[in-house]
Amino acid sequence: MKENAASRVVFILLLFLSVSLLNGQSPPEKPKLVKCRSPGKETFTCWWEPGADGGLPTNYTLTYHKEGETLIHECPDYKTGGPNSCYFSKKHTSIWKMYVITVNAINQMGISSSDPLYVDVTYIVEPEPPANLTLELKHPEDRKPYLWIKWSPPTMTDVKSGWFIIQYEIRLKPEKATDWETHFTPKQTQLKIFNLYPGQKYLVQIRCKPDHGYWSEWSPESSIQIPNDFPVKDTSMWIFVAILSAVICLIMVWAVALKGYSMVTCILPPVPGPKIKGFDVHLLEKGKSEELLRALESQDFPPTSDCEDLLMEFIEVDDCEDQQLMPRPSKEHTEQGVKPMHLDLDSDSGRGSCDSPSLLSEKCDEPQAHPSKFHTPEGPEKLENPETNLTCLQAPQSTSGEGKIPYFLANGPKSSTWPFPQPPSLYSPRYSYHNIADVCELALGMAGTTATSLDQTDQHALKASKTIETGREGKATKQRESEGCSSKPDQDTVWPRPQDKTPLISAKPLEYVEIHKVSQDGVLALFPKQNEKFGAPEASKEYSKVSRVTDSNILVLVPDPQAQNLTLLEEPAKKAPPALP
Amino acid sequence: MDSKGSSQKAGSRLLLLLVVSNLLLCQGVVSTPVCPNGPGNCQVSLRDLFDRAVMVSHYIHDLSSEMFNEFDKRYAQGKGFITMALNSCHTSSLPTPEDKEQAQQTHHEVLMSLILGLLRSWNDPLYHLVTEVRGMKGAPDAILSRAIEIEEENKRLLEGMEMIFGQVIPGAKETEPYPVWSGLPSLQTKDEDARYSAFYNLLHCLRRDSSKIDTYLKLLNCRIIYNNNC
Numbered sequence: 001m002k003e004n005a006a007s008r009v010v011f012i013l014l015l016f017l018s019v020s021l022l023n024g025q026s027p028p029e030k031p032k033l034v035k036c037r038s039p040g041k042e043t044f045t046c047w048w049e050p051g052a053d054g055g056l057p058t059n060y061t062l063t064y065h066k067e068g069e070t071l072i073h074e075c076p077d078y079k080t081g082g083p084n085s086c087y088f089s090k091k092h093t094s095i096w097k098m099y100v101i102t103v104n105a106i107n108q109m110g111i112s113s114s115d116p117l118y119v120d121v122t123y124i125v126e127p128e129p130p131a132n133l134t135l136e137l138k139h140p141e142d143r144k145p146y147l148w149i150k151w152s153p154p155t156m157t158d159v160k161s162g163w164f165i166i167q168y169e170i171r172l173k174p175e176k177a178t179d180w181e182t183h184f185t186p187k188q189t190q191l192k193i194f195n196l197y198p199g200q201k202y203l204v205q206i207r208c209k210p211d212h213g214y215w216s217e218w219s220p221e222s223s224i225q226i227p228n229d230f231p232v233k234d235t236s237m238w239i240f241v242a243i244l245s246a247v248i249c250l251i252m253v254w255a256v257a258l259k260g261y262s263m264v265t266c267i268l269p270p271v272p273g274p275k276i277k278g279f280d281v282h283l284l285e286k287g288k289s290e291e292l293l294r295a296l297e298s299q300d301f302p303p304t305s306d307c308e309d310l311l312m313e314f315i316e317v318d319d320c321e322d323q324q325l326m327p328r329p330s331k332e333h334t335e336q337g338v339k340p341m342h343l344d345l346d347s348d349s350g351r352g353s354c355d356s357p358s359l360l361s362e363k364c365d366e367p368q369a370h371p372s373k374f375h376t377p378e379g380p381e382k383l384e385n386p387e388t389n390l391t392c393l394q395a396p397q398s399t400s401g402e403g404k405i406p407y408f409l410a411n412g413p414k415s416s417t418w419p420f421p422q423p424p425s426l427y428s429p430r431y432s433y434h435n436i437a438d439v440c441e442l443a444l445g446m447a448g449t450t451a452t453s454l455d456q457t458d459q460h461a462l463k464a465s466k467t468i469e470t471g472r473e474g475k476a477t478k479q480r481e482s483e484g485c486s487s488k489p490d491q492d493t494v495w496p497r498p499q500d501k502t503p504l505i506s507a508k509p510l511e512y513v514e515i516h517k518v519s520q521d522g523v524l525a526l527f528p529k530q531n532e533k534f535g536a537p538e539a540s541k542e543y544s545k546v547s548r549v550t551d552s553n554i555l556v557l558v559p560d561p562q563a564q565n566l567t568l569l570e571e572p573a574k575k576a577p578p579a580l581p
Numbered sequence: 582m583d584s585k586g587s588s589q590k591a592g593s594r595l596l597l598l599l600v601v602s603n604l605l606l607c608q609g610v611v612s613t614p615v616c617p618n619g620p621g622n623c624q625v626s627l628r629d630l631f632d633r634a635v636m637v638s639h640y641i642h643d644l645s646s647e648m649f650n651e652f653d654k655r656y657a658q659g660k661g662f663i664t665m666a667l668n669s670c671h672t673s674s675l676p677t678p679e680d681k682e683q684a685q686q687t688h689h690e691v692l693m694s695l696i697l698g699l700l701r702s703w704n705d706p707l708y709h710l711v712t713e714v715r716g717m718k719g720a721p722d723a724i725l726s727r728a729i730e731i732e733e734e735n736k737r738l739l740e741g742m743e744m745i746f747g748q749v750i751p752g753a754k755e756t757e758p759y760p761v762w763s764g765l766p767s768l769q770t771k772d773e774d775a776r777y778s779a780f781y782n783l784l785h786c787l788r789r790d791s792s793k794i795d796t797y798l799k800l801l802n803c804r805i806i807y808n809n810n811c
Contacts, residue, residue, distance in 0.1 A: 042681055067667045094679045095796075096789050098667055118663050122792050123646075162803025162811045163681045163796070187811075211799075212642060212792065 026054035027110025031084075031103045033117040037126045040156035040164055041095065041210070044088050044121050045081040048103040048114065056107040062086040067098035095121050125213030128154035130168060130189075130206050135224040147172075147193040147224065151206055154216065165211035174200040175223070199228040630745045631802045637738045638798045641731055642791040648727040649784040655721065660774070662781040670786035671762045672702055677793055684800055692797050693746050698759040699790050700739040706762040707732040710783060713768045717780075731787070738794075749805065 029051025038044035050060060062075035075086035086101075099119040105112045130151040139145045149170060157164040170191055171180040183191055196202070202225075205218045625633075657663075677695055678684040684692070711728045714720050767779035803811040 068673075090680070090682075095681075096677070096679055096793060098663075120789070122789070158681065160803070160811055161681075161685065161809050162800045162807070163684070165799055165811075211639060211795075212646065 024055045028054045028058040028105035028107050028112045030112045031105045031114045036119045036124050038121050038124050042090050047085045058105050058107040061104045064099050064101040125210045127216045129216045129219040130154050130208050133222050149191045166208050168208045170206045172204040196226050198226050201225045627748050628806050634741045635798050638795040641734050642795045644727045644731050645788040645791045649788045651723050656777050657781050662778050665778050666782045666785045669782040672760045674760050690750050702759040
């Protein structure tokens with residue numbers, strides 16, 4: 001009987017089991033604890049995964065016990081954390097203590113427990129993303145606009161007291177870009193972004209991390225539109241400016257091409273060459289010198305009244321045999337012919353313009369002092385030298401057949417262009433006019449003429465031209481001189497010869513010289529200027545013979561063998577540059 | 582007369598030389614901030630001390646965590662060492678606060694004593710840890726180098742904490758008893774599993790205590806220096 005009962009019970013149980021198996025019901029599978037997280041090191045939540053429920057309604061419970069305690073607790077809150085979760089509030093949370101947590105699945109058929117999870121809250125910290133992310137575009141006055149990003153710490157974190165130490169990471173990118181630009185900030189809750197692309201829409205995200213723990217999730221995207229502003233306009237403006245300037249350049253090039261020469265002459269006027277009024281180049285080319293000179297003569301030549309001041313200083317010719325020094329003298333010239341040399345100090349009014357070197361040629365045409373012609377290349381600095389004397393050689397008149405007498409205009413010690421300082425103190429080595437030749441050369445040199453230049457007419461200078469260096473003395477040289485100075489190719493009778501005693505040329509090399517007389521042969525007798533006081537010179541020397549010509553085309557004159565004295569010549573000769581070419 | 586004059590000159594020159602050399606030497610001395618406690622007691626400012634201490638404690642905890650994870654990955658997988666690690670720390674006798682409220686209610690004097698006790702109690706275990714890790718067969722350099730670094734930094738932090746303590750609570754009694762570690766035999770046992778378990782425990786406890794020190798220091802820093810306004 002007993003055996004029958006036992007077997008019956010077993011049979012019924014087996015029946016139940018088979019029936020339940022046939023129905024598909026079984027105890028639940030073991031659930032699995034997924035993770036536990038603490039957002040602020042003050043609370044934490046655990047989540048689990050349920051297993052198969054075995055076909056029956058299953059309840060889940062979470063049980064735990066702490067390290068060092070034996071008491072088993074059940075989860076205080078299944079709701080806050082969502083389904084299949086357990087939320088441990090502050091009251092139930094301890095740091096630096098191990099929690100042993102187990103989840104149990106219970107259904108009618110049985111109970112299944114998960115593997116225990118050992119949790120220390122210290123190491124499961126994962127904060128929420130930062131909150132209140134705001135984007136603001138700031139426009140400072142003298143700078144480009146920048147983006148000002150602000151946020152606040154995530155919820156449930158106590159940063160103020162120092163319990164929770166947090167770091168932030170921001171990333172942003174233009175909407176269509178692929179790469180994010182990330183910035184890391186320890187502690188602070190704002191960030192300024194400066195290098196923005198205008199006209200773009202920027203997306204910004206932020207996340208945070210505790211000092212020891214896991215990174216939070218990225219916050220939802222915040223976006224902001226950067227307006228198009230000045231930099232873009234700047235570019236187009238510069239393009240416009242570039243096109244405009246290119247157009248202007250083209251116009252200028254075209255204008256220059258059309259009127260190039262005239263513009264150039266307007267901006268840079270050509271240096272005027274010396275011109276002689278009435279001088280016809282074409283006549284010269286033709287080779288008709290007589291016509292040419294006639295043309296010249298027709299001009300107001302020799303200079304008239306305004307040069308009077310200087311002309312009054314003209315040389316004195318006091319030979320009874322004098323020929324007409326000025327075959328067609330104007331009043332002034334005759335006057336000067338008889339006038340004793342005197343230093344006439346007049347006002348500068350006439351002089352000033354005469355002294356201007358550039359107007360040398362014109363000055364003598366106009367009633368200006370042509371001493372200015374003798375202006376040295378050194379420039380007008382010497383103009384104001386009151387001690388300088390001026391010598392202006394005038395070419396002999398062409399009309400007179402008798403020869404042209406160069407005139408030496410000797411200024412008084414007034415300012416003049418000729419630096420012929422009387423007193424030695426004013427001696428300038430550059431102005432060492434030893435003889436007429438120097439004067440002439442310098443005068444002509446100033447004008448930049450060559451031997452063949454006939455522009456010297458107005459300058460009336462004796463020119464010790466380079467051709468003199470042929471070594472021909474006497475007539476030939478004199479001819480050259482006269483050519484250069486008088487601009488008359490007339491080879492004859494240029495130099496009047498003194499006939500009787502002639503005044504001496506001053507022993508001083510810087511003396512101005514004067515034509516004393518013109519001899520019959522046309523030999524010019526040159527004398528140093530005499531001091532007026534002494535009246536007519538006595539025992540003067542006459543230098544009328546060319547001794548030699550030196551390098552610098554200085555003509556060294558020797559006294560005429562007919563002359564009485566010879567010695568004085570030596571001094572200027574010494575002063576002259578010694579080497580012969 | 583001449584010799585006297587020359588000797589005086591030499592003497593004055595020597596004096597000048599000495600003065601100049603002194604000035605130069607003085608320049609070489611590291612200039613420290615103002616000494617609040619008088620010339621004989623030049624000290625770094627409290628803010629700087631705390632900054633330095635927080636940095637070091639943070640570093641030590643980072644190293645400890647890495648070391649523990651490294652060991653766990655290599656030697657403790659599937660061994661269930663964790664179960665044995667419960668209640669195994671020699672410093673558990675220290676009454677340390679275990680949540681924020683408790684910590685905030687603890688006076689900073691107490692907190693600092695706790696920190697000092699923890700630091701002191703770890704001097705010895707750290708020293709032996711280095712020795713024993715070196716002897717461990719196949720010990721990876723990652724663990725060994727970190728152990729050496731932690732030992733050094735621990736000493737430095739202890740010095741800094743003692744200075745802070747001296748400034749914040751002048752005149753307090755310096756030495757308080759601290760827990761003594763007696764786990765050396767278990768580190769040296771022949772049984773490999775037992776030994777690894779002992780290492781595991783030690784590293785687990787080190788990680789925890791370094792976290793405590795770090796948290797308390799940061800709390801104190803915000804409380805004392807920043808007036809609870811970090």
